[in-house]
Every structure is written in C-alpha cells, then in structure tokens.
Amino acid sequence: MKVVVREKQMLDLGGSMLNEDGPTVADQVSVTAVGLFDSEERLVPLVSEYLTFAVRSANLAALSAETYGRNIGYLLEHLKDTPTFKSSSYDEILLAVTQHGIQRYFTNLREVDGLTSTTIRNRDACYMALFNDFLCVGGKHRSAVREDNPYAGGFLSPPPKKDLVYPCSMQELKALIESSSSERERCLIQTVFDAGLRRSEVGRVTLGAVNRALAFAQANFVADDAEDWVHPDYCPLYIDGSKGRGKEFKPRYSIVSRPVLERIRRYHASPLFRKHARRYETADVTPCFFNSEGRPFNPDAVSKLLERLSKRAVKSKRAERMVSPHKLRHGHAYAILTSPDFGDNYLDKLLMAQKSLGHKQTSTTETYTELPQEVFHLVCPGTGEISTKAKNMADLAAQATLKIRLGDKK
Structure with missing residues (x-):
C-alpha cells in the first residue's frame, strides 16, 4: 500500500471535471x-x-x-x-x-x-x-461507524521488553569525527552528542541561540570557595525541541559544554559559514549548521551523515559498530549521569539529564540509569578517575579540530 x-x-x-459542461x-x-x-x-x-x-x-x-x-x-x-x-x-x-x-x-x-x-x-x-x-467515536456531523471496540480494554500486544541502552561512547564519538575530513561535519557531530539533539532538532538550532549561550559563557561567577571570577564550564543552549503536541515544538535548554560552543564559534567565523548566512535577515533565523549546499540539515541528512561516517569508522577499524543519531543522544545522557560535576547524588544528576533531554517524566530518563558494566569501562579511564563532560569535550575539540579554508565546500 x-x-x-x-x-x-x-x-x-480550473482543471476540474466539473468544468466539462461549462465553467463552474x-x-x-x-x-x-x-x-x-x-x-x-x-x-x-x-x-x-x-x-x-x-x-x-x-x-x-x-x-x-x-x-x-x-x-x-x-x-x-x-x-x-x-x-x-x-x-x-x-x-x-x-x-x-x-x-x-x-x-x-x-x-x-x-x-x-x-x-x-x-x-x-x-x-x-x-x-x-x-x-x-x-x-468507535462520533463526530460533529457523523455517528460512530463501529459500535464494538476491540481496543476498549487498552493495548492488545504484550508490553515491550526494556533493553539496556548502549550509547555512543567517547571512543566511538572520536572515531566518527576522525572519519570526516570536514570541520563542519566534525563540529556538527560533536554538537549533536554534547547537546543531546534529536536528528529532527539539528536544523532548528540557530546562530542566535548559540550567540546567547556564548554570552552566558562570558559571564563572571564567583565560586563558594574562591575569590577570583570564574567562567562556567556549561551553558544553556535554547532548542526548539521535537515531541511536542501536534506540530508544536517543545522548547528546552540543553546543557552544552563551553569548549563545544567555542568550536561552533570558530566555524561561524569561517568564510564558508558567512557565505551562506548572508541570505538570512537575523541571527535568530540563521541555522547553526549548513549542509554542503548551503541549506539547513534535515533529519534524513543527519542520518545519512552518521551512516556514512559509521561505515568509514568500521572499515578503518576505528569502531566496531554503526552509530545512529539517537545513540549520540544516549551518549549525552550518560555523559551527564557519569560526570562528577553535575551533583553529589543520583537524583541531582537524573534531574539534570531529564531537563537537558527534554523529558517530561523522570521515568523516561531512568532508562539510562541501568548502566551495562562495559559502559563503565568506556567512561572511566585507567586511573579510576572519571573525567567531566566539559573536560572530555575540550580534549576532543583540541585533538580533532580542522582549519576551514576559503576554498572549502564542506
């Protein structure tokens, strides 16, 4: 069908068959x-x-x-x-x-x-x-077409099994990034991971939202145990989220690491980005990322990009499996839950992850708390110390950032 x-x-x-015998x-x-x-x-x-x-x-x-x-x-x-x-x-x-x-x-x-x-x-x-x-329900101008409802008692299928979530690890994220020769693509992949974006949300992140997050990063704060001014390691990035009622967006603020925002800023300063951004009147309608044709990314384009980079990573032995866009979002959740600077207890971190992911209920976020044993080995270095989310993002940006030249098309 x-x-x-x-x-x-x-x-x-005008071309309707009603006009066969004269204009109607x-x-x-x-x-x-x-x-x-x-x-x-x-x-x-x-x-x-x-x-x-x-x-x-x-x-x-x-x-x-x-x-x-x-x-x-x-x-x-x-x-x-x-x-x-x-x-x-x-x-x-x-x-x-x-x-x-x-x-x-x-x-x-x-x-x-x-x-x-x-x-x-x-x-x-x-x-x-x-x-x-x-x-089985009537409308304003019609009655129900069927009286007996096979779904009167609810779902007819057994409850689905809850599988453990296997997120994109930092090693896999690095493998994906190193499989691209384009700084624009590298920057986008790291942003999807660090901001916990759904593939449908990538094209709706704007230059204006990034600028406001960067302004927050420049604010001065005083820590409880220090006299000097300090800048925050994380900033709130506004996202027109998916999963709202009907066609409405569900706005949220995602927790983004400052090193990732600074990497995006360097991309925005490139002639490649500015060439495409000229077509937009204001920063609030200018996409954060452009594809190779100078258009915003759509969901299919994000999936195809991850598929292409995953195949390269697997072929080059950098990675052992394909990584979908949603596994990057899973990785964002685990990065918060395993980072030592997001709270002193389980509940604090769970609430942080819930707000950053845009989940309405904490029960949805709790899916990520059943950590497979091998995930701990992926997120914990050999020293036994767990690195923060911001530190991991800073290290990755330092190791995998490329220069964008005037003649680049990607």
Whole structure:
C-alpha cells in the first residue's frame, strides 16, 4: 500500500471535471489531505478520512500520518490474505475485525516476521488510535461507524521488553569525527552528542541561540570557595525541541559544554559559514549548521551523515559498530549521569539529564540509569578517575579540530 500526504498544497480547480459542461469552478484552494491507496491505486476511504482529520486538527504531524498509514496498511494487507476477509473490502475489514484477529496478526509478526516487541507495540498504538479516536467515536456531523471496540480494554500486544541502552561512547564519538575530513561535519557531530539533539532538532538550532549561550559563557561567577571570577564550564543552549503536541515544538535548554560552543564559534567565523548566512535577515533565523549546499540539515541528512561516517569508522577499524543519531543522544545522557560535576547524588544528576533531554517524566530518563558494566569501562579511564563532560569535550575539540579554508565546500 502507498500513503500520500499533501499539506497546504495549492490546487487549481480550473482543471476540474466539473468544468466539462461549462465553467463552474476556477478558484485556487489550499488542500491538506492524506490518502491510503492499495496496490491497484484505489483509495481506502475510512483510513484516509481518519488520517486527514488527524493532520488537519494537528493531532498528527505529516510524517507521523505517513507512518500511521503504512502501519494500518500492513494490518489490512495481512487480514485481506486470510480466508475470513478474502472477499471483503478494506473498510469492511475494519468494521468486522475482532480483538482476537488483531492479536493473531501480532503473533505472526513476532513468530514469523521476527519483529521486536517494541515495533509491535508501536503498530498496536497506531491501531488503537484509529479505533479509539475515529472508528468507535462520533463526530460533529457523523455517528460512530463501529459500535464494538476491540481496543476498549487498552493495548492488545504484550508490553515491550526494556533493553539496556548502549550509547555512543567517547571512543566511538572520536572515531566518527576522525572519519570526516570536514570541520563542519566534525563540529556538527560533536554538537549533536554534547547537546543531546534529536536528528529532527539539528536544523532548528540557530546562530542566535548559540550567540546567547556564548554570552552566558562570558559571564563572571564567583565560586563558594574562591575569590577570583570564574567562567562556567556549561551553558544553556535554547532548542526548539521535537515531541511536542501536534506540530508544536517543545522548547528546552540543553546543557552544552563551553569548549563545544567555542568550536561552533570558530566555524561561524569561517568564510564558508558567512557565505551562506548572508541570505538570512537575523541571527535568530540563521541555522547553526549548513549542509554542503548551503541549506539547513534535515533529519534524513543527519542520518545519512552518521551512516556514512559509521561505515568509514568500521572499515578503518576505528569502531566496531554503526552509530545512529539517537545513540549520540544516549551518549549525552550518560555523559551527564557519569560526570562528577553535575551533583553529589543520583537524583541531582537524573534531574539534570531529564531537563537537558527534554523529558517530561523522570521515568523516561531512568532508562539510562541501568548502566551495562562495559559502559563503565568506556567512561572511566585507567586511573579510576572519571573525567567531566566539559573536560572530555575540550580534549576532543583540541585533538580533532580542522582549519576551514576559503576554498572549502564542506
């Protein structure tokens, strides 16, 4: 099946079939719609109506609607191949499928397709939203299309297993950075790690936000046990975070090391950055990082960059595994939880990590507290002393910073 998402796309009605017998409509309209199509390009009406309504009401982002559509399509295709629904339309399947029928599908995913419990639960969440928010509830101008709700009791799949998180270590971060010949890419990778960025947040970090964080770094503070002025090792970096309601951003301040901000400042001072930054009116709309074509990074570009550098690192024996963007975010969490300067106890560090990651609940952040034994060996040097997050970032910047020349394209 295929999902087509169109958001605020202008449509010229002048070519409408309504005009065959004379001019009837000629206006341009803005269209937001989602369509799920089967293998013969036929629309699946109920699912398409649900997804369109969800996007228009901002309950789903366009990318999420595409994911939901694919997941619902997988279920419908599976049920269509069963003897029970061989001659049924897709809408008829949705109106007749039972709780047991959906659970059998999950069993097939687990035992035949080998999908993880987390992937199955994600699909389960899509189906539950379809039934709870659309099929089994009435709207302003229509009644519920289905009375019995297979999801009346909640999820139909078993709770997913919680696996230990294996973050990007400092050694892996260094291997990724050394696998790039571009200072822009090196600086970006270190920033994603040190700021705990999601891949979708990279393109929304601005020059203005970095400038304000650097201004904080220049502030003078007096420590409790010292008479001299000191500069902070960490600064708050404003981020328009993902995971907000609907399409809204969820702002937060991430804890960023001063050496990383200074490395970004050197990149911003280069002719390469200034050439692309001229197109923007203010610092608050100027992206912090540009890709090789002078545009902001999108999520796919960040993933492809990490994939390319990971392959190089593995091939050169610098690293033993591929590193995804989210493993860099995991590394940020572990860097806070293992740094001795973020509090004297577990709770202090946990709250710091929660705020920096933008988690609403500390229970989400607690996933990172179950440290595998080998992680301690990665973060602890042979002396037994644990280096601070800021010190690690300063050492890495000193070892792996490249000069940016006038003729560089990257």
